[in-house]
Amino acid sequence: xxxxRTHLWSKLTALTIVFxxxxxxxxxxxxxxxxxxxxxxxxxxxxxxxxxxxDRKIKGLIFMGSDVTEGMNPDIAKKLKEMTGxxxxxxxxxxxxxxxxxxxxxxxxxxxxxxGYYLNHSGRPEMELVNKAAREDxxxxxxxxxxxxxxxxKYTEDDxxxxxxxxxxxxxxxxxxxxxxxxxxxxxEGGYEVRKYVPGPYIRKDIADSLGVDPRSITTSExxxxxxxxxxxxxxxxxxGKDIYPIGPTVWGGIDRDVLYNDLVWTGFNGxxxxxxxxxxxxxxxxxxxxxxxxxxxQKLIREKLxxxxxxxxxxxxxxxxxxxxxxxxxxxxxxxVIENKDNRYIPLGPLNSVDGSxxxxxxxxxxxxxxxxxxxxxxxxxxxxxxxxxxxxxGKLLWKYGLEGRDxxxxxxxxxxxKQEVLDLxxxxxxxxxxxxxxxxxxDWGWYLGGTDLNDLAxxxxxxxxxxxxxxxxxxxxxxxxYWRYDEKKQQANIKxxxxxxxxxxxxxxxxxxxxxxxxxxxxxxxxxxxxxxNEAKAILxxxxxxxxxxxxxxxxxLLKKKDQDPKxxxxx
Amino acid sequence: MERNTSVINAAELSGLGRxxxxxxxxxxxxxxxxxxxxxxxxxxxxxxxSYIPMAGxxxxxxxxxxxxxxxxxxxxxxxxxxxxxQDPQSIQLIRNTLIISAMKVFLALPFPIILxxxxxxxxxxxxxxxxxxxxxxxxxxxxxIVVGMLQRILAPDTGLVNQxxxxxxxxxxxxxxxxxxxxxxxxxxxxxxKDVGWSSIIYYAAIVGINPALYEAAKMDGANxxxxxxxxxxxxxxxxxxxxxxxxLGNILSAGFDQIYLLKTxxxxxxxxxxxxxxxxxxxxxxxxxxGTAIGMxxxxxxxxxxxxxxxxxxxWFQSSLW
Numbered sequence: 001x002x003x004x005r006t007h008l009w010s011k012l013t014a015l016t017i018v019f020x021x022x023x024x025x026x027x028x029x030x031x032x033x034x035x036x037x038x039x040x041x042x043x044x045x046x047x048x049x050x051x052x053x054x055d056r057k058i059k060g061l062i063f064m065g066s067d068v069t070e071g072m073n074p075d076i077a078k079k080l081k082e083m084t085g086x087x088x089x090x091x092x093x094x095x096x097x098x099x100x101x102x103x104x105x106x107x108x109x110x111x112x113x114x115x116g117y118y119l120n121h122s123g124r125p126e127m128e129l130v131n132k133a134a135r136e137d138x139x140x141x142x143x144x145x146x147x148x149x150x151x152x153x154k155y156t157e158d159d160x161x162x163x164x165x166x167x168x169x170x171x172x173x174x175x176x177x178x179x180x181x182x183x184x185x186x187x188x189e190g191g192y193e194v195r196k197y198v199p200g201p202y203i204r205k206d207i208a209d210s211l212g213v214d215p216r217s218i219t220t221s222e223x224x225x226x227x228x229x230x231x232x233x234x235x236x237x238x239x240x241g242k243d244i245y246p247i248g249p250t251v252w253g254g255i256d257r258d259v260l261y262n263d264l265v266w267t268g269f270n271g272x273x274x275x276x277x278x279x280x281x282x283x284x285x286x287x288x289x290x291x292x293x294x295x296x297x298x299q300k301l302i303r304e305k306l307x308x309x310x311x312x313x314x315x316x317x318x319x320x321x322x323x324x325x326x327x328x329x330x331x332x333x334x335x336x337x338v339i340e341n342k343d344n345r346y347i348p349l350g351p352l353n354s355v356d357g358s359x360x361x362x363x364x365x366x367x368x369x370x371x372x373x374x375x376x377x378x379x380x381x382x383x384x385x386x387x388x389x390x391x392x393x394x395x396g397k398l399l400w401k402y403g404l405e406g407r408d409x410x411x412x413x414x415x416x417x418x419x420k421q422e423v424l425d426l427x428x429x430x431x432x433x434x435x436x437x438x439x440x441x442x443x444x445d446w447g448w449y450l451g452g453t454d455l456n457d458l459a460x461x462x463x464x465x466x467x468x469x470x471x472x473x474x475x476x477x478x479x480x481x482x483x484y485w486r487y488d489e490k491k492q493q494a495n496i497k498x499x500x501x502x503x504x505x506x507x508x509x510x511x512x513x514x515x516x517x518x519x520x521x522x523x524x525x526x527x528x529x530x531x532x533x534x535x536n537e538a539k540a541i542l543x544x545x546x547x548x549x550x551x552x553x554x555x556x557x558x559x560l561l562k563k564k565d566q567d568p569k570x571x572x573x574x
Numbered sequence: 575m576e577r578n579t580s581v582i583n584a585a586e587l588s589g590l591g592r593x594x595x596x597x598x599x600x601x602x603x604x605x606x607x608x609x610x611x612x613x614x615x616x617x618x619x620x621x622x623x624s625y626i627p628m629a630g631x632x633x634x635x636x637x638x639x640x641x642x643x644x645x646x647x648x649x650x651x652x653x654x655x656x657x658x659x660q661d662p663q664s665i666q667l668i669r670n671t672l673i674i675s676a677m678k679v680f681l682a683l684p685f686p687i688i689l690x691x692x693x694x695x696x697x698x699x700x701x702x703x704x705x706x707x708x709x710x711x712x713x714x715x716x717x718x719i720v721v722g723m724l725q726r727i728l729a730p731d732t733g734l735v736n737q738x739x740x741x742x743x744x745x746x747x748x749x750x751x752x753x754x755x756x757x758x759x760x761x762x763x764x765x766x767x768k769d770v771g772w773s774s775i776i777y778y779a780a781i782v783g784i785n786p787a788l789y790e791a792a793k794m795d796g797a798n799x800x801x802x803x804x805x806x807x808x809x810x811x812x813x814x815x816x817x818x819x820x821x822x823l824g825n826i827l828s829a830g831f832d833q834i835y836l837l838k839t840x841x842x843x844x845x846x847x848x849x850x851x852x853x854x855x856x857x858x859x860x861x862x863x864x865x866g867t868a869i870g871m872x873x874x875x876x877x878x879x880x881x882x883x884x885x886x887x888x889x890x891w892f893q894s895s896l897w
Contacts, residue, residue, distance in 0.1 A: 097859065100859050106861070107638070107863055109640060109641075109643070125859075310729065310730065310749070312840070313752070513860050524843055525840070526840075527839075527841070528841050531752045531753075548662065
């Protein structure tokens with residue numbers, strides 16, 4: 001009896017398996033289904049707007065942590081759906097480190113329809129992770145799709161992309177014409193700057209007035225030291241009546257920024273510490289005496305209590321509190337658009353000269369910032385490319401930068417958007433509430449992660465940044481500072497360059513990880529040297545860091561840089 | 575023939591003995607099934623979160639590729655281990671890790687025991703509960719909070735310690751967290767402050783478990799408090815001390831990531847850079863998962879060898895061991 005039952009169960013199980021296999025076989029591959037779906041899409045697209053892409057949901061995972069606003073305003077999401085058929089959903093990761101999150105995300109392999117990540121140039125550490133994933137066939141080749149777009153096809157034209165973006169990020173020679181990483185934030189024209197940023201140290205205006213000093217006349221670190229001494233002797237107080245520090249940290253907290261002692265930093269074109277000497281030889285700062293010169297200068301400032309002892313380690317909230325309380329006579333680094341200095345209490349100091357002589361503004365021809373890729377697991381990747389292209393178009397940008405016509409803006413006679421007064425008022429009074437309206441002008445950049453490129457808002461919308469036309473005084477304070485600093489004059493004489501950053505080739509350098517670590521160690525060693533007992537100890541610390549860099553292959557890397565610089569496709573920025 | 579029969583009989587007997595032992599075990603388990611059911615979630619937890627992930631250790635010998643996964647990636651042998659030992663920093667990293675671990679394992683050992691003995695001597699149970707509560711509380715603070723507090727207490731000019739130094743006529747501008755010499759005391763005493771109360775729980779439980787008749791007998795023999803502690807309490811909790819000590823050796827190459835990572839500054843990096851911080855930099859932040867796994871595996875294997883060795887030594891010398 002038991003044996004019969006066993007037989008019966010065996011037969012039933014076998015039949016079930018056979019039936020399942022048959023059903024699976026009848027199902028066929030997913031591609032014909034996809035083709036069928038695409039056919040249905042085409043039929044459904046009939047009678048839809050010209051911007052229609054496909055009726056589907058697209059999910060994006062953005063490795064930019066707290067810079068990302070995940071939720072979309074329902075009305076704007078509805079409008080996007082009406083225009084393109086796409087329902088866009090963004091998810092942010094990387095709040096405790098975007099690079100770490102990207103490495104873990106790629107290793108996990110469970111990626112949605114597209115991913116977005118930071119990438120200002122090909123030397124950024126994220127690039128090597130993405131290249132590794134591309135080499136291992138994790139991403140779709142997007143080059144064929146770019147040709148069929150309206151905006152992104154510019155990426156395939158000569159002279160549109162900056163060198164590093166073209167050959168270092170998009171069309172890397174190793175990929176033979178394939179493109180796996182689409183760089184964002186490329187200006188339409190070279191040297192295009194939306195805002196007139198004036199970075200650097202700033203001094204309390206009342207103190208400068210009281211001492212009778214024109215802060216713009218301070219152009220060397222020695223003059224800065226003399227000024228700090230005068231401030232200390234002046235016994236100035238903060239808003240709470242307490243003594244102030246002559247030099248406080250940057251408004252973003254304890255960071256070692258070059259601008260405070262620019263004439264003592266072998267900074268290179270973009271602050272990576274690689275630069276040519278008078279004979280054109282590439283050197284890293286560790287091979288020069290500038291590290292020690294700087295250590296001597298900072299030790300003097302700390303010893304004489306002219307600099308806040310936590311200048312290099314203060315948390316951002318404390319630094320901001322210090323700035324708001326006027327507790328620092330000089331802020332180590334800030335710029336004219338930060339809200340902590342809305343009333344221009346602090347005015348720019350310098351700029352200080354560089355090791356080469358008088359200050360000159362350095363600008364890159366064009367620069368990227370973020371990037372996106374489409375994992376191989378995504379069906380119909382062309383839909384995402386089309387969505388990106390739509391978002392990069394004027395029509396798309398109007399939606400994600402200005403919101404909805406009638407609700408958030410009206411069009412003027414020239415067809416440019418004019419933000420509604422109530423939106424601008426809300427933005428002034430309650431920025432958090434305004435952000436819920438869900439477009440970039442009020443702080444939600446949902447469209448930027450795919451469409452933030454081919455930038456020229458002045459040409460597209462008649463204003464360089466949101467709301468300027470409707471409210472000309474929206475940037476009054478920052479522009480006053482720019483005028484005071486003679487921004488336009490400096491920009492006219494700016495050194496505009498195109499090329500590769502010094503660390504752009506670290507991924508292809510055999511000891512790249514060790515060298516990166518040794519470079520980080522060198523920066524930490526500098527801070528250690530600033531706090532050393534005396535100059536001898538500082539020298540020993542810096543010598544040890546320099547030796548570590550040598551062991552990590554610094555000399556070979558410099559040889560590689562020289563070799564790259566000889567190729568017009570990989571010439572250096574400096 | 576007779577000899578053969580006797581062999582068969584012995585084998586049969588032994589088999590029967592094993593069978594009856596097994597059935598006795600099942601019967602015993604059946605009798606106490608409630609206890610085994612309570613144990614089940616723990617076993618499942620360890621299988622899922624400790625044993626199954628161990629399969630990932632093969633990454634230490636593989637060139638991890640995103641598209642091939644852990645098991646499909648090609649083997650590269652001991653490359654990562656060679657890489658680590660060729661790194662000029664490796665000796666310094668191991669030395670720093672061992673110094674910090676040794677301080678936590680050896681120097682910190684008496685503190686929770688002393689605290690447990692002190693709790694045991696407080697006769698008023700309400701007062702004892704209050705002291706215990708106060709001592710346990712820091713354990714529940716994250717290291718982010720504790721190090722945040724330390725930063726404020728040890729801050730130059732405005733920190734409590736520097737204020738006291740100024741008040742006593744000193745300079746008061748020492749930036750302790752940037753001083754290499756201040757790192758070990760800061761690390762050690764903050765570790766003690768945070769964990770001494772929590773670690774004392776097991777010792778206190780062991781003390782409570784000592785037969786009170788022993789104390790009464792000692793009292794009658796004229797032993798004072800110190801004698802009672804020395805001759806009854808300490809020997810009574812010796813097995814607990816040994817077991818906890820052996821277990822702590824398993825983490826000898828892991829000096830406590832959170833605390834060290836947060837206390838690390840450029841000023842003290844020569845002594846605060848440890849294997850765990852190195853793994854985070856090389857393994858996670860640089861995406862070299864295989865390399866990170868290899869170093870992690872090395873920490874685990876050395877810990878395991880130490881636990882096994884010391885366990886054998888303790889068994890032989892003190893008749894106390896983990897198993």
